[in-house]
Amino acid sequence: MSAPDIKKLGARAEAMIAALAPISAESGRLVRLFLSPEHRRAADLVAGWMRDAGMNVSEDALGTLRGRWGGGKRLLIGSHLDAVIDGGNYDGPLGVIAGILAVEHLAKSETRLPFGIDVLAFGDEEGSRFPSTLSSSGACAGAFEQETLSLADRNGVTFADALTAYGKNPGGIPSAAYTPSEVAAYVELHIEQGPLLEEENEPLGVVTGIVGQSRLRVTVTGEAGHAGTVPMNLRRDALAGAAAMVLVVERVAKANAANRMVATVGRIEAIPGATNIIPGSVAFTIDLRTMSDSIRKAAIATIQHEARGIVEARKLGVAFEPFHDAAATICDSALQDMLAAAITDMGHRPIALPSGAGHDAQMMAKLCQAAMMFVRCRGGISHNPAEYASPADMGTAIAALIRFIERYRPKS
Ligand code: HGY
Ligand code: MN
Numbered sequence: 001m002s003a004p005d006i007k008k009l010g011a012r013a014e015a016m017i018a019a020l021a022p023i024s025a026e027s028g029r030l031v032r033l034f035l036s037p038e039h040r041r042a043a044d045l046v047a048g049w050m051r052d053a054g055m056n057v058s059e060d061a062l063g064t065l066r067g068r069w070g071g072g073k074r075l076l077i078g079s080h081l082d083a084v085i086d087g088g089n090y091d092g093p094l095g096v097i098a099g100i101l102a103v104e105h106l107a108k109s110e111t112r113l114p115f116g117i118d119v120l121a122f123g124d125e126e127g128s129r130f131p132s133t134l135s136s137s138g139a140c141a142g143a144f145e146q147e148t149l150s151l152a153d154r155n156g157v158t159f160a161d162a163l164t165a166y167g168k169n170p171g172g173i174p175s176a177a178y179t180p181s182e183v184a185a186y187v188e189l190h191i192e193q194g195p196l197l198e199e200e201n202e203p204l205g206v207v208t209g210i211v212g213q214s215r216l217r218v219t220v221t222g223e224a225g226h227a228g229t230v231p232m233n234l235r236r237d238a239l240a241g242a243a244a245m246v247l248v249v250e251r252v253a254k255a256n257a258a259n260r261m262v263a264t265v266g267r268i269e270a271i272p273g274a275t276n277i278i279p280g281s282v283a284f285t286i287d288l289r290t291m292s293d294s295i296r297k298a299a300i301a302t303i304q305h306e307a308r309g310i311v312e313a314r315k316l317g318v319a320f321e322p323f324h325d326a327a328a329t330i331c332d333s334a335l336q337d338m339l340a341a342a343i344t345d346m347g348h349r350p351i352a353l354p355s356g357a358g359h360d361a362q363m364m365a366k367l368c369q370a371a372m373m374f375v376r377c378r379g380g381i382s383h384n385p386a387e388y389a390s391p392a393d394m395g396t397a398i399a400a401l402i403r404f405i406e407r408y409r410p411k412s
């Protein structure tokens with residue numbers, strides 16, 4: 001087995017990231033939504049790379065690309081091609097590109113392995129189009145929720161209609177699931193999206209676990225009125241009430257700093273949204289995460305309780321609509337050890353760290369042993385066009401992934 005050329009791998013990865021980057025619905029920012037023409041173009045480009053690397057390529061009922069190399073039990077290596085609105089170029093694509101370059105190296109060096117590799121390019125990790133997330137890895141893991149099919153995007157297009165328009169058959173989703181017996185494990189390489197590896201001055205980390213996530217839509221109802229004539233004491237201002245709730249969300253998360261809890265109100269919309277009208281209703285989202293599922297659920301209950309106190313005092317109404325609940329995931333310890341050994345072989349110190357971001361690995365862990373390797377990203381910046389990983393770090397990461405694969409042996 002010839003040693004991989006780290007410099008070349010890094011340059012290849014950088015060129016492939018750059019080739020994917022412009023595939024966007026808008027010229028000024030990255031917009032690459034699930035089942036969109038941009039998803040199709042990105043998938044076609046990646047499928048070509050997979051074929052060039054020596055893989056047989058197929059697409060499942062959710063549009064997930066599957067590049068297959070070798071026979072036997074499958075070692076799955078994947079990540080996602082979709083992006084958050086105005087996001088960066090590395091979050092997702094790096095993990096797909098790493099799998100492709102690793103297989104290309106193994107194929108070229110005629111490496112014989114007692115297992116095969118499927119490289120998976122998922123299309124819906126971020127949930128940027130539909131209020132679902134991890135749906136395509138969910139289908140691979142046999143955990144797709146049928147009610148997802150009736151979810152609609154901002155233009156009222158349902159998930160099922162978008163699938164059909166993309167040329168897929170929603171009825172074929174159950175057959176997209178891998179059977180546990182055919183799969184050995186799942187490994188995902190991803191940028192850290194945080195500052196720890198930079199602080200440790202190390203390029204690679206091994207993920208110990210992925211936080212649990214609660215996402216809810218909150219609707220606050222009051223009474224629209226004339227901004228000039230309604231006295232302050234007679235108002236039922238939905239936005240003022242929502243603002244008080246947003247501060248409760250922040251306070252509850254800060255009170256749980258010991259549990260590394262984070263909570264974000266990322267979207268808020270006031271209706272009718274005119275300067276001279278007291279908002280009659282407001283809709284906002286909550287995204288709350290921590291490693292303990294019980295503490296996460298208790299925090300949501302606290303927020304709901306305090307919100308009800310606010311609406312009572314202000315004579316408003318409030319409704320909570322949970323739309324995502326992902327349990328915290330502990331990464332497989334044997335795989336963690338093998339990833340750490342591969343990183344050590346690269347002459348680096350494997351940093352063990354939790355993931356505050358959600359990943360497809362969370363879903364694939366329902367199917368098989370799952371683990372992740374993190375790659376340092378500049379300033380820990382992510383979900384931002386300034387997201388960046390150096391070719392040197394990407395090359396080292398892919399070489400470590402190759403080393404992991406060479407050492408890996410499926411549990412018998
Ligand atoms: O939101 C997340 O953690 C991921 O980027 N989908
Ligand atoms: Mn992301």
Ligand code: MN
Binds near residue numbers: 091
């Ligand atoms: Mn991601």
